[in-house]
Amino acid sequence: MTVFTAACVQLNAGSDVNANLGAALPLIREAAGCGAQLVTLPENAFFMRESGGDPFPAYDDAVARCCALARELKVWLLIGSIHPPAVGARAWNRSLLIDAGGNIAAQYDKIHLFDATLKNGETYRESDRMQGGNAATLAETPWGKLGMTICYDLRFPHLYRALAKAGADFLSIPSAFTYTTGSAHWHALMRARAIENGCYVVAPAQCGLHPGQRRTYGHSLIVAPWGEILAEGSEDTVGVITAVIDTDTIAEARAMLPSLKHDRAFTL
Numbered sequence: 001m002t003v004f005t006a007a008c009v010q011l012n013a014g015s016d017v018n019a020n021l022g023a024a025l026p027l028i029r030e031a032a033g034c035g036a037q038l039v040t041l042p043e044n045a046f047f048m049r050e051s052g053g054d055p056f057p058a059y060d061d062a063v064a065r066c067c068a069l070a071r072e073l074k075v076w077l078l079i080g081s082i083h084p085p086a087v088g089a090r091a092w093n094r095s096l097l098i099d100a101g102g103n104i105a106a107q108y109d110k111i112h113l114f115d116a117t118l119k120n121g122e123t124y125r126e127s128d129r130m131q132g133g134n135a136a137t138l139a140e141t142p143w144g145k146l147g148m149t150i151c152y153d154l155r156f157p158h159l160y161r162a163l164a165k166a167g168a169d170f171l172s173i174p175s176a177f178t179y180t181t182g183s184a185h186w187h188a189l190m191r192a193r194a195i196e197n198g199c200y201v202v203a204p205a206q207c208g209l210h211p212g213q214r215r216t217y218g219h220s221l222i223v224a225p226w227g228e229i230l231a232e233g234s235e236d237t238v239g240v241i242t243a244v245i246d247t248d249t250i251a252e253a254r255a256m257l258p259s260l261k262h263d264r265a266f267t268l
Contacts, residue, residue: 002143002247006170007036008204008220009240010233015049015211017058023238025069031240032073037100038141040078042204042220043093043151043176047083049211059084063096063104071102076141080174080204081110081150083130090131095148095174097139105140108148109133112156118180126152136163144169144247147199151175154189157196164197165260169250171199176206182217187229194223198254200245208236225253 009027013020024045031039046062062082070077079096093110111133113126136159137148147163147170154173163171171193177186182205194201200223207218220233222243230243254260 004037004143004245005035005242006038006200006202006222006245007031007034007040007240007242008202008222008231008233009039009041010205010207010218010220010238011042011045012208012216012238013042013044013046013048013206013210015047017046017062020046021062021065025065027238027240028066028069028075028077029073031242032075034240034242036075036240036242038076038078038143038202040172040174040202040204041080042206043081043174044206045080045082045174048176048206048214066096067098067102067104070098070100074100076100076105078148078172078174078204080172090127090129092133093126093130093150095137095150095172097141097146097148106137106146106148108137108150109135110150110153111136111159112152114152116181118178120180122178122180124178136166138163138166138168141170143245144250147171149173151177154193157193160193160197160199161260161263164199165263168197168199169247170245171197171201173201173203174205175203177217179215179217182219186217186219187221190221190223191227191229194225195227196259198225198250198257198260200225200250205233207233207238225250 147168206216231241
């Protein structure tokens with residue numbers, strides 16, 4: 001049995017990187033003070049704006065500050081996503097996992113890009129400024145294997161199935177979910193990814209209003225392998241949620257419903 005505490009830091013990022021870091025870093029400290037050994041931040045953790053310009057103007061500084069803080073607090077820290085300098089016309093939407101020594105242990109570039117036109121007229125074209133990754137990431141942690149994903153990946157269950165069958169015990173899904181899609185689908189999809197794979201899901205989220213009148217859904221979640229919601233953030237308030245993760249429950253859920261062993265080839 002391995003037991004540890006995970007935390008989601010819920011944020012409301014805007015276009016001022018220094019202000020966003022100033023809001024996020026104390027909350028990381030708060031999470032560590034609550035006993036969290038794994039602290040997770042949402043997608044676009046330190047920078048959200050409507051469109052145009054440099055995808056992220058202070059990548060190296062932000063990463064260095066997070067690495068130093070993880071080392072100081074002796075926690076594992078997931079930067080849900082941050083945008084490295086573009087190569088060519090588009091950058092990557094990249095998740096970074098920092099170990100307790102302040103080293104980058106793993107990275108994941110978001111595979112599925114959010115291009116959507118909603119009924120209310122909201123339009124999103126992530127592919128206009130980002131390029132999609134082409135590799136899944138399974139990271140080793142002291143507690144087990146972490147399958148790293150980002151936001152819109154949530155709608156592609158085959159990615160999570162592949163991660164679980166490769167040994168993932170936990171799934172990180174840092175997000176900046178729109179309010180419109182979140183209010184309809186967030187809880188159902190997060191619980192489904194946990195249940196169908198027998199994994200813990202840790203999903204830190206952005207919340208509230210952002211530049212360009214974009215509104216995100218909040219409701220950061222930590223979900224157990226049987227589908228129970230262990231901790232949930234509010235809709236509009238930044239803050240920290242924590243939950244105790246007991247790895248024995250992963251084996252228990254998979255023993256009761258061993259669906260990962262029951263996949264069969266079929267024709268269509």
